[in-house]
Amino acid sequence: MAAVATLVVVLVLFLTPYIWIILTSIKSRLDALADVPVWTFTPTFDHYPKIFIDKDYLPLVWNSLIVAIFSTVLSLIFGVPAAYVFARFEFPGKEDLFFFFLTTRMAPPISIVVPMFMLFSVLGLTDKPIAVILAHTTFNVSLVVWMMRGFFADIPREIDEAAMMDGHTRGGTFLRVLLPMAAPGLAATAVLCFILSWNEFLYAFILVAFEGRTLTVGIPGLITPHGTLWGQVAAVAVVATLPILFFTFLVQKHLVRGLTFGAVKG
């Protein structure tokens, strides 16, 4: 009973805002702004075509996807081998270097957004998605290194040794044995990277202004001098949650295992 009650409380807590947003996205402006929330109303589906076609927000979805996917892939490409090295090898200054990776996440993001903007200006990369991709990669890499080190460390060293006795090189062991064994962790890490990049606002807002805008950056454009277009904001918000829902469901089995990763048995 207690478990069910807890579940209900949690569900209400987490789903209410989301349902609210979905409802708002199909309410007329009048219903949305009603002083007493309206639960029965004539739904309108005007906001979606209005925002995505008339106001041309569809490319923003595309930009967000590009940024999230590429920054995730880049973070994994750089972070996973580094995590493997942290998990398996000893070298001077190892823990200091590892801590350095973590500190890149400790600084308030806003403190380095200006230097980063100037850097990208010099490189001529502002207002291009690549700028946001690289920016997101810089902080996602540390997340990948931090998480994946744990997942690799959970795989007994004997697995590496068994693979090498079975005939693999060290590289082969990493690619063909350890990566597949760490797949649940890899999936969890990738989804987390994707979500962080997809939701990120500050860097995307500063680094791109027009063509390269991501969805999160598009939303403030709907706060007009004549009031906030709540219906359209909600419509964008609903669409923005879809990829996250999709990816989370796609890897939820791995995500649960990944986030509660214990010892690898066998």
Place this chain on the structure above:
Amino acid sequence: MSVLFNQISKVFADGTVALDKLSLEFDKGEFIILLGPSGSGKTTACRILAGLEEATNGSVSVDGRDITNLPPRERNMSMVFQNYALYGHKTVYENIAYPLRIRKIDRDNIDSQVKKIASVLQIEQLLDRRPSQLSGGQAQRVAVARALVWTPDICLMDEPLSNLDALLRLQTRTELKRLHQDLGHTFVFVTHDQEEAMTLGTRIAVLNQGKLVQFDIPRRIYHEPATRFVAEFIGRPAMNIIEGEVSGGMFKADTLEIPVTGQPDGPVAMGIRPEQVVLREGPTDESVSFELDVLELIEPDTLLFVKKGAASMVVRVMRDVGDLDRGAEVHLELPADARHFFEISDGRRRI
């Protein structure tokens, strides 16, 4: 084929000397045991042979070919790990087939070889399972199957039985022995269990503190231990060692006095195995009387803990001796051919 450890030393980064000039040579088809207490360097020796650990000094060669600097995959050896190290994301079949797959053996051959070794180890019904669905004993067999599915020059085993419960350990031990007799592979088996060593080994290398103490067939290890350490390490209960002194043809330790022949005068440690002491009903010409301290009945045997002055001994009698009270007088013979004499100073065997 012969395997040669030539003056192998291993010093770890923290300065620990794991192996100190280990030299060892053995032939194809042998079942070699590396035996020793923890910290004796036995596992390190095994890992150096496997190529998983680099020797600080010395060389290893197989058939005259120096393999000291070869990576594990070029050594033609397989290994069974203490925790089995099965690949959790692969089925049992794929675990066993993996060494063959890496070596790019064709599909049909892989299948027949996997099935063959699976039938030898009686795990055919497990091939579709995942390692997480196996019991300890089953996982252990899969690990052995993976190590023997191809024909490695040497199969290394690092305490493969220590994670099994007692009964299963005995069964698996017998099975390994049968496997060795049937397949004729060369095994190098690391253990701290002297009973495993005695039953499995064709020859046993006893290591202590990184040094080879004795390398011989089990019978000689038992009957002619090279040092006091080997004498006390092999056999259960451990060999009785009484420190005393020989003078004028008598061995003396506190109030204990036994006539001995052929021993020069001076301090000496005399050893005798608990099972070789003879319990007499009454005093005889050769018997010495001891005072009974504790009696333990471990059917079908009886352990008598006896003492005489400061000297104490364990006696193992292969029968039930009935009730004897604490402090009772027991008459024991210590047969001359069962006695061992070791130097007090360095523990070496005399003569």
